[in-house]
Amino acid sequence: MTDIVSPGVTTTVEVPKSSDTTLAAFIWKNAEDLWGDFKHTDFGKIILPFTLLRRLECVLEPTRDVVRDAHAKFKDKGLDIDLILRQTARLPFYNTSQFSLATLGATRTKSNLDAYIAGFSDNARIIFEQFKFTETVAALARAEILFKICQNFSNTDLHPDVVPDRVMSNIYEHLIRRFGAEVNEAAEDFMTPRDVVHLATTLLLDPDDDLFRNNPGLIRTLYDPTCGTGGFLTDAMNHVDGFRAQDKVPPILIPYGQELEPETHAVALANMLLRRLETEPARDLSAHIAGPKSTLSKDDFAGKRFHYCLSNPPFGKKWEKDQAHVLREAKEQGFSGRFGAGTPRVSDGSMLFIQHLVDKLERPEQGGGRAAIILSGSPLFTGNAGQGETEIRRWLLEKDYIDAIVALPTDIFFRTGIGTYIWILSNKKPKERKGYVQLVDATAIHSPMRKSEGNKRRFINDEQIQQIARLYGDFQSGENVRVVNYRDFGYRRIKIQRPLRLVAKISIEGIEAFQASKAFAKLDEHEQTGWMSLVREHLGETHPYAWFDTLTIKAKKAGLSKIGRPLAAALEAALGVRAPNAPEVLDADGNCVPDKEVEDFEIVPLDQEIDEYMAAEVLPHAPDAWVDVNYTDDRDGQVGKVGYEINFNRYFYKYTPPRDLHEIDAELKAVEKEIAALLDEVAE
Known part of the structure; x- marks a missing residue:
């Protein structure tokens, strides 16, 4: 049995010995004494360190007197007092203070509790430093409820014989979860x-x-x-x-x-x-x-x-x-x-x-x-x-x-x-x-x-x-x-290219796009006028891709000298139109120019040959496609970048056949009837 002290009321409550969540809730009831003086978000920072303190106190209880006596006897002997006291306590920690939570007193509670904490061995005292317990104690003292909280916990039996280690660990986590x-x-x-x-x-x-x-x-x-x-x-x-x-x-x-x-x-x-x-x-x-x-x-x-x-x-x-x-x-x-x-x-x-x-x-x-x-x-x-x-x-x-x-x-x-x-x-x-x-x-x-x-x-x-x-x-x-x-x-992620197939289609929209390009804007007024005159001559016409080279030659003859790669690219981007049946665009070496807009990637299983995959999965749908051999793995240098993916669904997928259509139809009709009935009720 133990006493829970609330404002104006003292109630005797039996501490449960089996349920860690019930005991955690019991400990949390101390929060009732914190209402009004502390934000609810601060309750956990108070309840948890006091719970730990009481647990340490209960564990030390059987040897506290002999430890205190040993400390008085050996503290000035120049010996390893820490080792002596741990061996005396038969624990890795100890407390040499004369105080306990039950004996702090009502008049000097704060100073006595500070002394009590200071009496712990270094490895225990650091626990309370992590909680900034000194600040917590000072705040409780200012609110004039420190003594009450200490008394509440002193009456909570957390001895290992009553609350086993595993249950105690669950209590800590339950409190932290509630705090969180x-x-x-x-x-x-x-x-x-x-x-x-x-x-x-x-x-x-x-x-x-x-x-x-x-x-x-x-x-x-x-x-x-x-x-x-x-x-x-x-x-x-x-x-x-x-x-x-x-x-x-x-x-x-x-x-x-x-x-x-x-x-x-x-x-x-x-x-x-x-x-x-x-x-x-x-x-x-x-x-x-x-x-x-x-x-x-x-x-x-x-x-x-x-x-x-x-x-x-x-x-x-x-x-x-x-x-x-x-x-x-x-x-x-x-x-x-x-x-x-x-x-x-x-x-x-x-x-x-x-x-x-x-x-x-x-x-x-x-x-x-x-x-x-x-x-x-x-x-x-x-x-x-x-x-x-x-x-x-x-x-x-x-x-x-x-x-x-x-x-x-x-x-x-x-x-x-x-x-x-x-x-x-x-x-x-x-x-x-x-x-x-x-x-x-x-x-x-x-x-x-x-x-x-x-x-x-x-x-x-x-x-x-x-x-x-x-x-x-x-x-x-x-x-x-x-x-x-x-x-x-x-798998290998390979890059698939397809040939660029363009025709030159001279339209108002295309001319305006060319005129709005950055390359065109860098031309002087004379050059701009000359290019517009050349292009507009072909308005409404459609030509093979080779026409772009013809236009460039014509521009040079007209005295337009600033024909760099940026301007040619702008002209092609503005007037070039993709046409599936157009011839492939070739570069200066006679190789197909890839069409960046239809560039794609395929995933090839690691143990499958790329050529075999292409023949089965790509070429039947795109006969002119090819693998970009310059897209290689940084580690093995081979074509395609290696990747790994662990897909559980691939290995454990279970097919569920769709429901019978007659069953679905019957359900829909039943729902329709319910809706109609509801609408009739609303209409009435």
């Missing part, structure tokens, strides 16, 4: 739904289950470059904890992460700070959670590689703030840096994060690494051959880094209903997977939410997660799976 909704910010920038997190983690780690099972105490590294509140890191660490056996130490994942937003970075720090290793309880697992800074422009782990990587970068987010650094790194470092394969358009940085993760995979000679990254559909197909996105896909596929792509159901994220995909990347693919990409269609594998949360109307339950994991693990083509040779995604 209050300020109208996109919740997907903060977190990934738990079911999606668990699916991605399962797909990433399941292939190594035997490794974890047979190697107690195995140490591996785990990295999330957009770690948010640390959901991926927590779930992956829980996964390997499941291999705990009697009298055996479980495998260990050492977490690394980086986060851009200060508040979510603070929660990630707290999550990892509260995490304990059985073999080394004083080890600080928050030590490698970097931020708040952008991974793309300020990589805190440059040169570092990891066994596993997990990420859900923001969908469709611009990277213009990182642009200068990214372009400089791509130019100066090439493939020795992160972005050698290319850079996408600035409106979406998803494919920068893919390259970043590949760069972070442990080297193959050291056992290699695997990664799972959640993306929207755009990295599958955006960009034409030769452009940044396609070149990145080309590099990923030709280097054989893409192991599998899983299409997820729509409506499973909080603030977007778009289709999303989990990409599994690897630089240590087993022999049977080399050269292939596994496509898994999981769009129909989902369950309905009992209560929608924003756009999240569906979720993937544990049984369905295992079903998807089995589809991935079996590596067998079937109704929901295709195993595709990577070259099947490739």
Whole structure:
């Protein structure tokens, strides 16, 4: 039981122990005391750090007295007091203050709370610095409600025995999501739904289950470059904890992460700070959670590689703030840096994060690494051959880094209903997977939410997660799976030319167009008069293309000397008219001049000969067409630019026959009757 204090009323409320969303709502009720003194958009900045503070306090409670005694005993001995106190607390953090939220007092609450925060070890105190907690405390004190808020939280039991770590992590994210909704910010920038997190983690780690099972105490590294509140890191660490056996130490994942937003970075720090290793309880697992800074422009782990990587970068987010650094790194470092394969358009940085993760995979000679990254559909197909996105896909596929792509159901994220995909990347693919990409269609594998949360109307339950994991693990083509040779995604974009066929048609409109051209305007008055006289002589006539040369010769004889290429081009553009049956226009070497207006491009499958494609698909419709052999690929020098596109619909499209016409006709007639009846009612 606990007391909720509201203006003029004290109510005893039982804190639920099982429902994280209910407990989050309970904690949020403190916002009732903030109304009137604070904007609702500031509530989250107050509620969240107090929730974290209370959690830290509950975790430290069993050893707080012995830690305080040890601090008094050793603080002036010249010893490593930080190490001593962490070992005493059997935690990676501690607090040496005499205060707790319950003992701050009503008269000097602010100064006592400041002293309480100052008593935390550096790695815990930084959490409150991220929240600018000192400013928050000062604002609460000025509003004369600081003591009340402290009392509210002191009566909320957040001990791990009451609220397990996983539930506590859900509470943080629920509060952040509610906070994000209050300020109208996109919740997907903060977190990934738990079911999606668990699916991605399962797909990433399941292939190594035997490794974890047979190697107690195995140490591996785990990295999330957009770690948010640390959901991926927590779930992956829980996964390997499941291999705990009697009298055996479980495998260990050492977490690394980086986060851009200060508040979510603070929660990630707290999550990892509260995490304990059985073999080394004083080890600080928050030590490698970097931020708040952008991974793309300020990589805190440059040169570092990891066994596993997990990420859900923001969908469709611009990277213009990182642009200068990214372009400089791509130019100066090439493939020795992160972005050698290319850079996408600035409106979406998803494919920068893919390259970043590949760069972070442990080297193959050291056992290699695997990664799972959640993306929207755009990295599958955006960009034409030769452009940044396609070149990145080309590099990923030709280097054989893409192991599998899983299409997820729509409506499973909080603030977007778009289709999303989990990409599994690897630089240590087993022999049977080399050269292939596994496509898994999981769009129909989902369950309905009992209560929608924003756009999240569906979720993937544990049984369905295992079903998807089995589809991935079996590596067998079937109704929901295709195993595709990577070259099947490739093509050459060839340029098709057709001959220019022109006649000279001298019309009033054509003469006026010639007169309005820039080349004509540069002539002096004498030249202009002479040209108009020459052209008007042929008004209403139509001549073969060769007439333009005849006119030029005639102009020279008339003393018109300024006959450069710009003027000839202006004359041709104004008076030239395309005629399908006219002879081909030839250049000085006797070659066909291509008609730029009918220039076209064709997509030729990578494993099909261009001549074969032309004979089957182009020449039957345009016998005079030819391939522009000067339009070549920048990398292999061959005709046509190479591109890659991963089109799920191509592999999983299911034909649905149209409904019977009689059935449709019957429905239309029924609707017509309903409309007629309604009109009769209106007329009456």
